[in-house]
Amino acid sequence: QVQLQESGPGLVKPSQTLSLTCTVSGGSFNNYDFYWSWLRQHPGEGLEWIGYIYSSGHTYFNPALKSRLSMSVDTSKDQFSLKLSSVTAADTAVYYCARDNIRHGYSTDSWGQGILVTVSS
């Protein structure tokens, strides 16, 4: 059973870069059947899809965030990471990492527990 766990700072200053890592356990990270995604949820609001990375390093980002966004993957550690630059208070949210299943139409089948990131000085 796959498990995903987000880690990173819970507090980031405005204009700085938000950096998060997702560690995947359960043996599926190097399986080419999956994309690895990030999503976020602003306090009290709905869900926003941020982007995905494939184990090859191929990425696709939400155009709304693309200019500030980068992702990377470390297959030796079963981890993938998110960097969001020039953050503002509008980037305060719970960030989730997730697994998208290619065999299920690229739909999300597993989620991390989420990590609250607050942007504040």
Next chain:
Amino acid sequence: DIKMTQSPSSLSASVGDRVTITCRASQGIGNSLAWFQQKPGKAPKSLIYGASSLQSGVPSNFSGSGSGTDFTLIISSLQPEDFATYYCQQHNTYPYTFGQGTKLEI
């Protein structure tokens, strides 16, 4: 981006009731529609993909249907643990987009 619209935004029901939540896409998405359940303070849980296929471990009282632009989530007999917020998501075109959510209350 494809806009997803759920109705109703909130719904009151009782244990044992049959509940229907609808989701409409602003353009055709085939059957690429997923449903998620979220409880307060918890991560979403994946319920359905491809409009009608249950994720592993999801109880059979959940079902989904639809194609094109109109989709439905049915909970056939509400259990106490089903009271939560439900989101639809299109997984046809990037960026994936979500409905605004339906809060199911007792």
